[in-house]
Amino acid sequence: MEQAxxxxxxxxxxxxxxxxxxxAGQVLVEAAFQRYEHVSYAPSYGFAKRGGLCQCIVIFxxxxxxxxxxxxxxxxxxxxxxxxxxxxxxxRPGGLIIAEKAGLSxxxxxxxxxxxxxxxxxxxxxxxxxxxxxxxxxxxxxxITGSVSPEIIEEGLRxxxxxxxxxxxxxxxxxxxxxxxxxxxx
Numbered sequence: 001m002e003q004a005x006x007x008x009x010x011x012x013x014x015x016x017x018x019x020x021x022x023x024a025g026q027v028l029v030e031a032a033f034q035r036y037e038h039v040s041y042a043p044s045y046g047f048a049k050r051g052g053l054c055q056c057i058v059i060f061x062x063x064x065x066x067x068x069x070x071x072x073x074x075x076x077x078x079x080x081x082x083x084x085x086x087x088x089x090x091x092r093p094g095g096l097i098i099a100e101k102a103g104l105s106x107x108x109x110x111x112x113x114x115x116x117x118x119x120x121x122x123x124x125x126x127x128x129x130x131x132x133x134x135x136x137x138x139x140x141x142x143x144i145t146g147s148v149s150p151e152i153i154e155e156g157l158r159x160x161x162x163x164x165x166x167x168x169x170x171x172x173x174x175x176x177x178x179x180x181x182x183x184x185x186x
Contacts, residue, residue: 009145010073011028011147013057013079016079017052018054019134020131024138032148040059042069057073072089073091075095075145076095076096088109091113100117100137116144118136127173132174
C-alpha cells in the first residue's frame with residue numbers, strides 16, 4: 001500500500017464514543033481531500049455517544065466511490081481492543097488491523113491479514129492525556145499505509161487547533177509518536 005501506488009484506500013475506525021474515533025476519521029478525510037479526487041466519510045455511533053460503540057468508515061479514491069459503506073475494508077483501526085473479535089471479520093484478506101495493544105487478548109480467528117498492535121494508550125498516558133491515543137494510532141496508520149502524507153495531516157491539525165497552542169503541540173507530538181511507531185512496526 002505504498003503512497004505512490006495507492007489509488008484507493010479504505011479504513012474502518014472503531015472504538016468507544018469519546019475516544020476520538022470520529023475526530024481521527026475527520027482528520028484523515030481532510031488530508032485525503034488533498035490527494036484524492038473522491039472521499040467518503042460515514043460515521044456511526046450508538047445512542048450513548050460517550051461510552052457506546054462508535055465507528056467511521058473513510059474511503060478515498062481517484063475513481064468514483066459507489067457506496068460510503070463497506071462490509072470489509074483494507075484496514076481496520078481499533079482504538080479500543082475490546083472490539084477486536086467483532087471487527088476482525090471486517091478486514092479484507094490481505095489487509096491490516098491496527099489495534100490498540102492495551103487489553104488486546106482476543107484470539108485471532110484468521111491469519112490472512114497483518115496485525116499491528118500499537119501501544120498508543122500507554123504512550124498517550126505517559127504524555128499526560130489518554131485522549132490523544134486516536135492521533136497516535138492515526139500516525140501509525142499513515143506511516144504503515146502511506147495513504148496520505150504526514151505533512152498534510154500536520155497542516156490539518158494546525159488549522160484545527162490553531163486557537164489552542166498547548167493542545168496543538170500535544171496533538172502534533174502524539175501524531176509524530178504514532179508515525180515513529182508505524183515506521184518501526186513495518
